[in-house]
Every structure is written in C-alpha cells, then in structure tokens.
Amino acid sequence: MSSKDLHSVRLDKGKCVGCTACLKRCPTEAIRIRKGRATIIDEMCIDCGECIRVCQQHAKIAVTDPLSSINRFKYKIALPAPTLYGQFKKLNDISSISRGLMRMGFSDVFDVARGADIASRAIMEKLKSPSCPHPLISSACPAVLRLIQVRFPELIDNVVDVRSPMEIAATMARREFCEKHGVKPEEVGCFFITPCASKATAIRNPIGHQKSAVDGAISIIEIYGLLSTQLRRDKPGGDDEADHKSCTALGIGWARSGGESLAIEEEEALAVDGIENVSRVLEEIENDRLPDLKYFEGLACEGGCVGGPIVFENVFIARNRIRKLVVDLPREKISDAVSVGDVRELGNDVFFDKPIQPVESLKLDQDFAEALKKMDRIEEIRKKLPGLDCGSCGSPTCQALAEDIVRGYAQELDCLFLLKQRVSEMAKQMVEISELTRE
Ligand code: SF4
Ligand code: SF4
Incomplete structure (x- = not known):
C-alpha cells in the first residue's frame, strides 16, 4: 500500500x-x-x-466507505460514534438511532461508548502502575497519535497502550454477535459511523496494533439523510429492536473534549482540543514544563469528536443534545460500572500489540555530509527571503520555501518579493543600457 x-x-x-x-x-x-x-x-x-x-x-x-460496502458481509454491525447521537433534532432516545440503523440494513448495533467504558477502566489501571510514564497521553485520537509520530517522537513512550473505544467496541460486538447467533467471525462485518477521516485512516493503517477489528468507516454525513428519514418513522419496539446493553453516560461523554478525563477519574488530567492547541501542549510536555500532569487528553477537533470535519451538526448544538440525551443512562462511576475482570475478559484485544514508530519527516539527503551542505544552502536562501510567511509562493513559510528550493520542488523566483526585486534590478539595468547606447 x-x-x-x-x-x-x-x-x-x-x-x-x-x-x-x-x-x-x-x-x-x-x-x-x-x-x-x-x-x-x-x-x-x-x-x-x-x-x-x-x-x-x-x-x-x-x-470513507460507502454504505453499500456493508453488503460485503453476511452480518453487518453498526458501531455508532457517540457523536452521532448529537446530530438529530427531536431524538426521543438513543435506541431510536439503533432502530433506524437496523432498518437501513444493519443486523445489529453496538455502542462505541461501551468500548469507551472498557478503555476508561483499562487506562485507570495503567495510571495506577508504578512504572507508568507521566504524563500518560491518550491514544484515542488518531490524528494526535500521528502528530506525535511526525513531530513529537520523543513522546511516543508516553502514549497509553490501550486501543481506541472504536477498536474495543468492534472486538466486543463481533464476539457477542457470534456467541449469540452461532455464526463465524469472518461472516460479521463491523462498521464505524465516523465523524472524522482520521478514524478511516486508523482502520486501514492502525497505530499500535497489527490489524483493525473494524471493517470500514462510513461518514456521519453519508448516512445522515437516510437515518433522518428512518427517525421520522420511528416506533419503539418491534422485531428490529437492537439488542442493547447499556453503556454509561461517561462512555458517551468521550464524544466531547474532557469526557475521557472525567471518565478515568484522574484529577491531574488536562483535556485540550484543536490541533494547534494540542501541538502547543505537546511542546510543553516535551520541554518538561508540566511536571505535575498525570494524563493528557488531546483531541484534534475543536470541542472533541463532536466537532469532527464530516459531521452534520454544529459542534455546540451537538454537544448540548448529547448532554440532554444521556440523562436516562446509568450515572455511576466507571470504577463501579466496569470491573478489572471485564477488561481482562477481552484479553490482549484491549491493548497495543506493536510499538508505535516515529514517522521520519522528509530527509534532505541520505548522505550525512550532503545533508549538512543542503542545510547550509537552506539557511543561505532563507536569509534572502523576507520572513513574511505570506504563503503566496505556494509554501507555507519562508523556511519551508527555502527547503523546497533545495529539494528541487520550488525556485527562488516563486517568492514574489525576490521576483519584484529581480524585476526592478532588470529595469534598472535596461535604463542604464539605454542611457549608454544614447551616449
Ligand atoms: S490540514 Fe489537511 S493536509 Fe494538513 S495534516 Fe491536516 S488533513 Fe493533512
Ligand atoms: S488551495 Fe484553496 S481551493 Fe485549493 S484545496 Fe486549498 S483551500 Fe481548497
């Protein structure tokens, strides 16, 4: 690939x-x-x-995957991200979403929030371990994990080696379905209903484990229209009722920034949303400026997953709806709702089975001496550039343009400032030549 x-x-x-x-x-x-x-x-x-x-x-x-991709499997399980519950007006309860999804062709629905409950308990146990690095960094957001691989490789060892709620939910969903219906695991497809593209990438290219338990990611936008129609026709009960086991309100709370920190019952936790903010805090962690921090929950999207780029509803409205919807769910703490035994029952499928590797940014040259020469050349070019970082050259900053020039992807005259300078020098030379020829 x-x-x-x-x-x-x-x-x-x-x-x-x-x-x-x-x-x-x-x-x-x-x-x-x-x-x-x-x-x-x-x-x-x-x-x-x-x-x-x-x-x-x-x-x-x-x-992401089209809805029709679920037909690759005899049995199809929908794994709704908790964010989905905040997308619809006048939703009676969470079960109406499950009924709607089943009428759209899914054989069963399994709340990803149940995976979040298990993940929360597993993280709590990790935090108790004397060898736990501080701060431990959440592994829930694949975009943040990738940011750590690309820009903060020194922090890789701080990432908690617990799989995401989506992965844990898929494992649980498949097992329970196979046990209940006596079918083979390969006949069952698990599809995440996703608010973001990074989850789709994490399914194709998991970070921290060999293979994803999820078979596809369908965007919330893709199913929004069809599901809305189903919700308008919704009637509780009937043969197509999803077999729900309850998740906790705290599990659903993972949809918003701060929800995970609340669920793991850690007072010295910090939740930050928005990729630039996350980047700034990771920098602080890297430079040892947050020595008392025990847990860092960083989510790439503003507001958390409810603010994902492929959702339908405004982040604040979605967040508020979820808050109202969870009032009927169990309010107990994760430490009361999920036991260590519940985590153990899932065995190694809760944890990472492969180390996270840094992603090497583009090397200047394979040869070290050549790379050093190129660095000098970059510095030389950068000094000539105006330092405005205006982006009109097609590179995001003057430093990036200097690097692009040395790599052979751009030219000095892509900089409008240098171009203007060159044009005025040429105009001056033309005037001088014409004056000389007149004499
Ligand atoms: S802004 Fe777009 S191109 Fe840049 S890292 Fe995010 S998804 Fe990739
Ligand atoms: S350059 Fe402008 S139009 Fe092109 S992808 Fe970026 S934002 Fe969109």
Whole structure:
C-alpha cells in the first residue's frame, strides 16, 4: 500500500483554485500550492481534516466507505460514534438511532461508548502502575497519535497502550454477535459511523496494533439523510429492536473534549482540543514544563469528536443534545460500572500489540555530509527571503520555501518579493543600457 493510499484526506484537483486557505491552516505544513493547485505531502499529513474545514471549494475530501460496502458481509454491525447521537433534532432516545440503523440494513448495533467504558477502566489501571510514564497521553485520537509520530517522537513512550473505544467496541460486538447467533467471525462485518477521516485512516493503517477489528468507516454525513428519514418513522419496539446493553453516560461523554478525563477519574488530567492547541501542549510536555500532569487528553477537533470535519451538526448544538440525551443512562462511576475482570475478559484485544514508530519527516539527503551542505544552502536562501510567511509562493513559510528550493520542488523566483526585486534590478539595468547606447 502506498503512503497515499493510507490517507483519507485527499484533493479533488478539478475543484482546487489554489487560494492558499488550506496551506495556511495545515498544522504540519503538509500542503504546497504548485501550478495553481494544492498538493499534499503524504509523509507529513496527519489526516486532521483542517483543510477540509477551510476549503470553500470543497476540493479537500474525506475518503470513507460507502454504505453499500456493508453488503460485503453476511452480518453487518453498526458501531455508532457517540457523536452521532448529537446530530438529530427531536431524538426521543438513543435506541431510536439503533432502530433506524437496523432498518437501513444493519443486523445489529453496538455502542462505541461501551468500548469507551472498557478503555476508561483499562487506562485507570495503567495510571495506577508504578512504572507508568507521566504524563500518560491518550491514544484515542488518531490524528494526535500521528502528530506525535511526525513531530513529537520523543513522546511516543508516553502514549497509553490501550486501543481506541472504536477498536474495543468492534472486538466486543463481533464476539457477542457470534456467541449469540452461532455464526463465524469472518461472516460479521463491523462498521464505524465516523465523524472524522482520521478514524478511516486508523482502520486501514492502525497505530499500535497489527490489524483493525473494524471493517470500514462510513461518514456521519453519508448516512445522515437516510437515518433522518428512518427517525421520522420511528416506533419503539418491534422485531428490529437492537439488542442493547447499556453503556454509561461517561462512555458517551468521550464524544466531547474532557469526557475521557472525567471518565478515568484522574484529577491531574488536562483535556485540550484543536490541533494547534494540542501541538502547543505537546511542546510543553516535551520541554518538561508540566511536571505535575498525570494524563493528557488531546483531541484534534475543536470541542472533541463532536466537532469532527464530516459531521452534520454544529459542534455546540451537538454537544448540548448529547448532554440532554444521556440523562436516562446509568450515572455511576466507571470504577463501579466496569470491573478489572471485564477488561481482562477481552484479553490482549484491549491493548497495543506493536510499538508505535516515529514517522521520519522528509530527509534532505541520505548522505550525512550532503545533508549538512543542503542545510547550509537552506539557511543561505532563507536569509534572502523576507520572513513574511505570506504563503503566496505556494509554501507555507519562508523556511519551508527555502527547503523546497533545495529539494528541487520550488525556485527562488516563486517568492514574489525576490521576483519584484529581480524585476526592478532588470529595469534598472535596461535604463542604464539605454542611457549608454544614447551616449
Ligand atoms: S483551500 Fe486549498 S484545496 Fe481548497 S481551493 Fe484553496 S488551495 Fe485549493
Ligand atoms: S488533513 Fe491536516 S495534516 Fe493533512 S493536509 Fe489537511 S490540514 Fe494538513
């Protein structure tokens, strides 16, 4: 699989007008504008979806699975992200979503919040261990994990080795369904209903474990219309009632920033949302400026998963709806609702089975001496540039342009400032030549 295929954020070249809006927002400087169109440097993209949000032309897209892909399996289980519950007006209760999904063709529905309950308990146990690194960093948001791989590799050992609620829920859903109906695991497909592209990437290319238990990611936007129709016709009860086992209100609370920290009952936890803010705090952690912090929950989207780039509803409204919906759910603490035995029952499927590797950013040269020469050349060019970081050259900053020039992806005259300087020098020379010829 090429690095391009591993990403879920792609460019529709035909729609891009080269406006540079995405270039300025990309947190890892993964975008360039060349020949009037955006391009994404795959090695640097973390699938955060910021570019999807800012592109007025809808040229940045999230590649997820179509609803029809569930038909690859005899039995299909929907795994709704808790965020889904905040998308609809006048929702009677969470069960109406499950009924709607089953009428759309799913054989069963399994709340990802149940996976969050188990993940919360597993994290609490990790925090109790004397060998636990501080702060422990949440592994829930794949875009943040990828950011750590790309920009903060020194913090990899701080990432808690507990799989995401989506993965734990898929394992539990498949097991329970097979036991109940006496079917083979390979006949069952588990599909996450996703608010973001980074989850789709995490299914294709899991971080910290070999293989995903999830078979596909269907975007909330993709199913929104169909599910709304089902909800209008909703009647409680009947043969198509989903077999629900309750999750806790705290499990559903993982949909918003701070929900995970609340669920794990850790007072010295810090929850931060928005990829730039997360980046700033990771920098602080890297520089040992937060010595008392025990747990860091970083979510790439503002507000948390409810603010994902491929949801329908405004983040604040969705958040408020979820708050109202969970009033009927069990209010007990995770330590009362989930036992250590419940975590153990799932065995190794709760934890990582492979180390997280740093992602090497683009090397200047394989040869060390050559790389040093190129660094000197970058510095030389950077000094000539105006330091405005205006983006009009097609690179996000003057430093990035200097690097792009040395790598052979850009030229000095892509900088409008240098171009203007060169044009005025040429004009001066022309005047001098014409004066000389007149004499
Ligand atoms: S925001 Fe980026 S992808 Fe969208 S039109 Fe502008 S340059 Fe192209
Ligand atoms: S998804 Fe995020 S990291 Fe990737 S190109 Fe878009 S803004 Fe940059």
